[in-house]
Amino acid sequence: MNASSEFSSHAAPELGVGGSLWLQSGQQMLGGATRIALLAAIGATGSITGAAKAVGMSYKGAWDAIDAMNNLAGEPLVERATGGKGGGGTTLTARALRLIDTWSAIEREHRRFIERAAAAASVLGGADCAQTFDSDLALLGRLGLRTSARNQLYGTVTTIVRGAVNDEVSIALPGGQKVVAVVTCESTQTLGLAEGVAAVALVKASSVVLLAGEEVSAMRLSARNQLAGAIGQVRRGAVNAEVTLDLPGGTVIAAIVTDASVDALGLAPGAQACAVFKASSVILGVSG
Known part of the structure; x- marks a missing residue:
């Protein structure tokens, strides 16, 4: 209880x-x-x-x-x-x-x-x-929220584009960037999602792809979520590394990448990078 x-x-x-x-x-x-x-x-x-x-x-x-x-x-x-x-x-x-x-x-x-x-x-x-x-x-x-998703991005619902089966929900983060999620119409109703409602976007670190250097401006991607920021920390492991990206407004997003990718992309604290993930990789939650 x-x-x-x-x-x-x-x-x-x-x-x-x-x-x-x-x-x-x-x-x-x-x-x-x-x-x-x-x-x-x-x-x-x-x-x-x-x-x-x-x-x-x-x-x-x-x-x-x-x-x-x-x-x-x-x-x-x-x-x-x-x-x-x-x-x-x-x-x-x-x-x-x-x-x-x-x-x-x-x-x-x-x-x-x-x-x-x-x-x-x-x-x-x-x-x-x-x-x-x-x-x-x-x-x-x-x-008090406990979840296996490494990234818990809090914001406010700004727009909902209704569909026959799925809805596209946009959430404004504190720094002005937005996260887009695709959820079922029934989930929108069950969660009580509407403009102005506070919500949390859950994204696994393994679902986040990092772009750095010339890749950020040169590539055109179908992924709806592209959050730009500066590398905060790089925690290396035997094979993979956890890289955190500091976004405007104080939000931090983490990604799991290989050690080889860290070296190839030049991922180091202070370097500019972009976190990319699909709208379908986002799970939404509300309190209450």
Whole structure:
């Protein structure tokens, strides 16, 4: 079980406190309020279609969530019956019913915690304090993210180009450069991606290609992401090296290249280079 709190300020100068709650199975997220609400709706309606409609999900999105929860729980939470006098239906297992009850109890305690945190924060007051807490707690939430992707690039969604199957999402980084990702239309909806939403772009270091010297200006590439910066560090290994590139605004991106490439490209601290990777190599995430 994990809980995260988020401070936010609106038109009023008072400091506000909000929070989100989710459950984990091992190191994987089992579900938050939406998934638990889906389980509860299945129990109430006995129908995936009805439950999906009740929580604002697509039919496919509901089944994807159910499959994920079943897998992460290590046992079925939802069972689908076919045939019979009633024509079949969908039911919750005893484990799912206990999970809903457990969630309700935890949610009550979480709500009490938020109320206490709000009372404590209110004594600080002031718009400046609100902005400081908003920034600090957003950063703490990002620091808690654990992923195997070496590169975690934080920014704000600027544009979304809609497609029939996939959407192209652009995220502005702090230094003004952008990262482009191609995700499914359903992922755009599920993540709540829209202009102005804060998001993180995850990119494996092995997916990043480095260009240096004359290559930077001479080559024309189909890869949508081309981030220019200066080499920060070069950590050599027996065969490969990890090279970090410092981008404007303080963002750092890492690439794994061979030692031979480090020598051939003249990759050394301070040298100018460009990190290149495909939009399809980018995974997007949002907090909450």
